[in-house]
Amino acid sequence: MTKTNTTGMTEASDTMIKFDGVTKIYSDQTVAIEDISFKVERGTTTVFVGPSGCGKTTTMTLVNRMQDPTEGTVYYDGADIQELDKVDLRRDIGYVIQEIGLFNHMTVGENIATVPELKGWNQSRIDDRVDELLELMDLKPGTYRDQYPNALSGGQQQRVGVARALAADPDVLLMDEPFGALDPLTREELQDEFLEIQERIDTTILFVTHDINEALKMGDNIAIFDVGELVQYGSPKEILHNPATNFVENFIGNNKTLKELQITPVQDIMSESVPTAEQPTASSTTDTGEDSTAALADGTGNQYLTPTDTVDIALSRMIETDTQSLPVVKDDDIVGTITESSIRTHQSNGGV
Known part of the structure; x- marks a missing residue:
């Protein structure tokens, strides 16, 4: 047609x-x-x-x-x-x-x-x-x-x-x-x-x-x-x-490894499992009592990622928040989790 x-x-x-x-x-x-x-x-x-x-x-x-x-x-x-x-x-x-x-x-x-x-x-x-x-x-x-x-x-x-x-x-x-x-x-x-x-x-x-x-x-x-x-x-x-x-x-x-991280979206390597209770979620609050979704929207939040964020951003936020995993959020719903170990596994398997 x-x-x-x-x-x-x-x-x-x-x-x-x-x-x-x-x-x-x-x-x-x-x-x-x-x-x-x-x-x-x-x-x-x-x-x-x-x-x-x-x-x-x-x-x-x-x-x-x-x-x-x-x-x-x-x-x-x-x-x-x-x-x-x-x-x-x-x-x-x-x-x-x-x-x-x-x-x-x-x-x-x-x-x-x-x-x-x-x-x-x-x-x-x-x-x-x-x-x-x-x-x-x-x-x-x-x-x-x-x-x-x-x-x-x-x-x-x-x-x-x-x-x-x-x-x-x-x-x-x-x-x-x-x-x-x-x-x-x-x-x-x-x-x-x-x-x-x-x-x-x-x-x-x-x-x-x-x-x-x-x-x-x-x-x-x-x-x-x-x-x-x-x-x-x-x-x-x-x-x-x-x-x-x-x-x-x-x-x-x-720096090909860094370039690969910069072009790989989080959704390509995230797990679809739901974060555990101690991890931040889309509805959790910051230490100031502010809703974390709102904080992310105004640029002050770094507790989670979106599926289209790249893996280098994921690593940066893990360092900033001193954590080895972060939830992945789309339209205010948690759709998966990305971990430091999953990033390492991805790279050891040949990257992108």
Whole structure:
């Protein structure tokens, strides 16, 4: 069974984007990328990573036809992208850049509403979507909808940029160094938040970064580039355990064990057993009498984990709380337990 999307194309497989022998040569004869071929599956996040000038951003911009290939074919939902109308295509694709690019003369709500208005949505639908996305980005609509971008912090502005890109429910979201200009703490916070958002949206994401740690953390698959060449494409596990070339090995760098902990979600190794009575639970209180669920929500709690937290976070919280196990909580219910010994067993069995 096939369905027709907003650009009028039929969906025939799980492949959303396909590069087939694609080369891009600029007018000065610079070869940006040469003969690259790979597939991006629907609903996954693929991270393009590599040093500056390696062709990763060029590759991404071929998808929304900001540039066209010199040779080869880019397919979008089964159709040759050259046969698609540029305007319709770009309205069907969300785009987030490092510089954010919000319109400072427009409110937050007006910024988010830009593409839905261009697509002819009625005002009620637009208003609902704006509020829905502000909630998703952890920005209270009543507080932020009518503010202007220059009144927001860098992290808040980037959240609005992501909301604007998602406003018309795009099939594909392009993210070009989206967190690169932020300070390290804000960057890590937004990475974690976006990983949670990924669980709730059905969007194919292409994500450009120069940071291998960010690539390993954010990607279902990773495309590693080196001066116009795609040198390896695979899952974070495959990249870490089987680097295809010395370039990839060196680009990954040292501390592979730590990198594995940083990309392994707690849910992959937790036990589904319920914690014992002396362990903290979702309904227990802190030493100040505060409900621990509320404490976690406001950032002061560290008594338990969520399934999507990574194992390095689990180890850190065990050290902070001087315990060898922590409960795993989802929607205020305990769904399992992770222990120091289970982490050690996981690593001794080959890690991720």
